[in-house]
Amino acid sequence: MSIKINRYKCGYCGACVGVCPSGALELVETWVEANDCCTSCGLCAKICPVGAIEVNK
Ligand code: SF4
Numbered sequence: 001m002s003i004k005i006n007r008y009k010c011g012y013c014g015a016c017v018g019v020c021p022s023g024a025l026e027l028v029e030t031w032v033e034a035n036d037c038c039t040s041c042g043l044c045a046k047i048c049p050v051g052a053i054e055v056n057k
């Protein structure tokens, strides 16, 4: 897993969870977590309206 989610920036909108093709993102209480299914495709980072996700390829 090579994405970073900034918990302080995240607005908890859920957009990234819906767009992830691998089902790697999960809303946990008031933040988002990525699991090992992440393929670093970068879609979540593109969809995030506040730029809270950083993908390292
Ligand atoms: S980089 Fe792609 S696979 Fe990984 S969490 Fe984001 S949308 Fe899902």
Ligand code: SF4
Residues within 6 Å of the ligand: 005, 009, 010, 011, 012, 013, 014, 015, 016, 017, 032, 047, 048, 049, 050, 051, 052, 053
């Ligand atoms: S798209 Fe961005 S703001 Fe929305 S839940 Fe995901 S990380 Fe948070």
